Amino acid sequence: MVVKVYGPEYASSKRVIVTLIEKEIEFEVVDVDAFKGENKSLDYLKLQPFGLLPAIQDGDYTLFESRAIIRYYAEKYKSRGTELFGKCYLLFPFHQQWLEVEAHNFNPPLNTLVIHTIFSSKLGITPDQKVIQENEVKLGKVLDIYEERLSTNKYLAGDFFSLADLSHLQLGHYLLNGAGKEYMIRDRKHVSAWWDVISNRPSWKKVLQLFPYLN
Amino acid sequence: MVVKVYGPEYASSKRVIVTLIEKEIEFEVVDVDAFKGENKSLDYLKLQPFGLLPAIQDGDYTLFESRAIIRYYAEKYKSRGTELFGKCYLLFPFHQQWLEVEAHNFNPPLNTLVIHTIFSSKLGITPDQKVIQENEVKLGKVLDIYEERLSTNKYLAGDFFSLADLSHLQLGHYLLNGAGKEYMIRDRKHVSAWWDVISNRPSWKKVLQLFPYLN
Structure with a gap:
């Protein structure tokens, strides 16, 4: 099929x-x-x-x-x-948890940031510097927690790649491509290393090759 | 345990x-x-x-x-x-789908509505009538889609109660208790019938009995 x-x-x-x-x-x-x-x-x-x-x-x-x-x-x-969802059933709840964290903590401020820095003209809105700044601060706090988490775990839910990591790729990509906020990843050692590992997966490279918008 | x-x-x-x-x-x-x-x-x-x-x-x-x-x-x-997640594996993706709809379509406008109508004084914010109105419109559009869906399905994912329905209870409750927006449920025949079925489950009645805030 x-x-x-x-x-x-x-x-x-x-x-x-x-x-x-x-x-x-x-x-x-x-x-x-x-x-x-x-x-x-x-x-x-x-x-x-x-x-x-x-x-x-x-x-x-x-x-x-x-x-x-x-x-x-x-x-x-x-x-x-x-x-x-990983090889270890014991980690199943943590995949669920970090996938929800992506949806409810990481995604909302980043989505607003991306709209105001990349897509404002396409959407016919005026970029609002106050909104950008507020959401940058919010996202920074989320990434500080990721930094702590990733200092003891290679991936968000544990020691292997899962949906919880994968789900960050498509919006996270814009931080380093188009939004001009690369520092938010690069200034955090463990987030930066994690980002390099997940964004270098052949699957994600293939997506960017097939759909190269803002690649 | x-x-x-x-x-x-x-x-x-x-x-x-x-x-x-x-x-x-x-x-x-x-x-x-x-x-x-x-x-x-x-x-x-x-x-x-x-x-x-x-x-x-x-x-x-x-x-x-x-x-x-x-x-x-x-x-x-x-x-x-x-x-x-129901008895029928074929419906599994629809439980997932409607649980995500609750999280990303139903919850955000209702949460804002509840903050501005019920919890504003506790949170020290001034209720904003424009925000209330905008989110009421947004939520209304979501409930129109629910009405259509529930005209052919007893529950959101199909013919039996699941996490997808359950997940609406705690915020949905405030529409009829405290927010003064009962009409949003009652003016939609199938949503209203669905609400009566799910909110009359003994489990939810028990929750309201144990934690009666705004009950």
């Missing part, structure tokens, strides 16, 4: 695609340009009623919400490709 | 406690009062470095992020108490 991924150029879609590559699952892409409002077309809304990217089709399944999709494939094809 | 839940009076903690009751897992609670800043004490930060509620301790595990905790117990004790 070939998985169809809608809107491959967008950040959350890349979270899905890097997972499919890690799990060695074949996929094809369907362009949906949110900047042109194609995500609000009636056809797309039939797939994703909230008009958000991505959505996927896999046989009879239509699914949306990128972290739901990656959890699904990590569970469904547990022993195929990379074991993205 | 008795699970220790920190900060039981808070919304996200109730998400955990209702899950523990559904799964028939014994628990005890430790009061942490965020309004008094106890969540920023050094002792609590050792458990939850971001200073957020809840955190739990279960034997050697210390865990945080409520949706990570509920996923963990739903998986670990699959066949004990209520099967919260």
Whole structure:
């Protein structure tokens, strides 16, 4: 079965695609340009009623919400490709925990930062320096906690790469490419080393090669 | 093993406690009062470095992020108490999907609404009518999609109660208790019927009885 991924150029879609590559699952892409409002077309809304990217089709399944999709494939094809919930059952709750930390602590300030530093003109908004600064401070505090965590663990959930790490790639990438905030990664020794390890995975390099926007 | 839940009076903690009751897992609670800043004490930060509620301790595990905790117990004790990822494996991705929808579409506008209508004085902020109105509109659009979904499915992920439904209880409760926005549930026939079914579960009634704030 070939998985169809809608809107491959967008950040959350890349979270899905890097997972499919890690799990060695074949996929094809369907362009949906949110900047042109194609995500609000009636056809797309039939797939994703909230008009958000991505959505996927896999046989009879239509699914949306990128972290739901990656959890699904990590569970469904547990022993195929990379074991993205890890080899040790005892660590399972920590994968869950750090994946939620990414969603609720790392993602929100970084998403705002990226909108105001990279996508403001495309979105027709005026970059707000106060918003940028506030979110930089918020994200810095989150990364300080990551620094502490990664001083005793190679990866967020423990000693091996998992969904919890992978989920940071697509927005984290913009910190070093486009947002001009490289220092936030590089000034933190353990975060920096972790970033180099996860962003050098062949799966992520492949994503950037296929969808090179701001690469 | 008795699970220790920190900060039981808070919304996200109730998400955990209702899950523990559904799964028939014994628990005890430790009061942490965020309004008094106890969540920023050094002792609590050792458990939850971001200073957020809840955190739990279960034997050697210390865990945080409520949706990570509920996923963990739903998986670990699959066949004990209520099967919260359901009896049908084919529906597994939809539980994941609607649990993410709750986290990323339902929760953010409702959380802002609740802060500005119920907790503003405790938090020392002035209720902002514009913010209330904007988030009411946002939440209304989300509930319109729920209405459509629930017109063909008894529960969000399909024909039985799951984590995806359960996760709405603790903030949804405030819409009808304290926020004065009962109409948002009651004016939508299928959402209203769904709400009555999930909020009448003995587990949720027990939570409200144990932690009656704004009940």
